[in-house]
Amino acid sequence: MEIKAFGTEAAEVPLKSMNIQRRTVTPHDVEIEILYCGIYHSDLHVARNEWGGTIFPIVPGHDIVGKVIKTMGAHVVVFTTSLSKAEDAKRLGADEVVLSTDAEQMNQ
Numbered sequence: 206m207e208i209k210a211f212g213t214e215a216a217e218v219p220l221k222s223m224n225i226q227r228r229t230v231t232p233h234d235v236e237i238e239i240l241y242c243g244i245y246h247s248d249l250h251v252a253r254n255e256w257g258g259t260i261f262p263i264v265p266g267h268d269i270v271g272k273v274i275k276t277m278g279a280h281v282v283v284f285t286t287s288l289s290k291a292e293d294a295k296r297l298g299a300d301e302v303v304l305s306t307d308a309e310q311m312n313q
Contacts, residue, residue, distance in 0.1 A: 211244075212264035216254035220244075225264060235279050237271040237298075273298025 206227045213220050230236045248265035250256055270293075273281055282301045283294040291302040303310045 210264040211266075212262055213252050214262045216252070216259065216261075220252065220265070223262065223264075225262065230275065230277060232277050233279070234277055235273060235281055236275040236277070237269075237273050239269050239271040241270040242266040243268040271297065276300075 206229070207224050208227055210223055210225045211220055212223055212225070214223070244266045245268075248267065251259050252263055252265045276298070280301065281299045282303060283290075283299040284303050284305045285291065285294065286304070286306050288304055291304075294302045303313075305311060
């Protein structure tokens with residue numbers, strides 16, 4: 206499956222809009238539509254291969270916000286540091302939300 210992404214093909218090439226190939230979703234995957242993604246300073250270090258070991262092409266970024274498309278039978282759990290995100294996570298398809306700063310929830 207080909208999708209649009211924002212990434213780079215080499216350390217010395219600027220980030221740009223590109224199309225990448227995604228593998229087929231397997232029974233152990235959760236398929237999501239990524240709506241937003243943060244690109245942070247650490248992601249730029251990786252994209253520029255400043256720490257070594259980057260495999261290109263790369264689509265940097267993390268802390269995504271998305272919508273669950275298919276869970277393939279999986280139970281989707283969202284871990285967050287913010288209780289205010291719990292309602293959004295459930296609305297976007299999560300079965301359960303765990304507040305990662307709550308030791309009791311993390312031990313369950």
